[in-house]
Amino acid sequence: MTQEETSGTAQEEASRVENKLEEENKELKERLLYLRAEIENMKRLINKEVEKAKAETTERIMSRIINIYENMKRAVNDIEQGNNPFRLAEGIKLILKEVESLLNSEGVKKMEVVGKQFDPFIHEAVAFVEDPAIENDNTIIEEIDPGYTLGDRILKPPKVKVARKPKTQQE
Incomplete structure (x- = not known):
């Protein structure tokens, strides 16, 4: 070739x-x-x-x-x-x-908040009280107006009363 x-x-x-x-x-x-x-x-x-x-x-x-x-x-x-x-x-x-x-x-659920820790991103505090008997600071002691969720979204934040330890006990 x-x-x-x-x-x-x-x-x-x-x-x-x-x-x-x-x-x-x-x-x-x-x-x-x-x-x-x-x-x-x-x-x-x-x-x-x-x-x-x-x-x-x-x-x-x-x-x-x-x-x-x-x-x-x-x-x-x-x-x-x-x-x-x-x-x-x-x-x-x-x-x-x-x-x-x-x-x-x-699927709308009422939030259970009494006894839980206050979280300003979830709850709306309408009152703070000092309470020497509480174990944890910023504990929700009363629900003033209920809150509701739908799945993991908050439809309406609850209005709550929050207890704090007296200033002398916090230190």
Whole structure:
């Protein structure tokens, strides 16, 4: 085989490899475009499902709130009509149970705070008192207004009374 033949064969081989690489590159680019389109479709589908879930949740909660609202309107009407106060009290108790049921079904929990350490990021102190009998400084001794959580989020911080050791005991 002459040098020209070897050179020609090498060029043919290089050309064949180049064509093959160009074809593979084209296929990979097409695949990449397809996958990008798939990702965009998945994003749209997920966003649509999230919006649907939000709408269904809002609808479910609002329908229960409407029932509570209608019952409150009936209670106000009973007050305006001068109806039996016992009946009114019973109606308000039922409304309260409806609200509690709604809160429970949505995962809202009342915070238990008495006896816990005061944390200004969680609790709202409305009073501080000195108490020589407490073991730990800044202990919550009374809940003035309850707090509520939803999962790990605080919906409403509790208002609390906090006990501290007298100044002479702290040192």
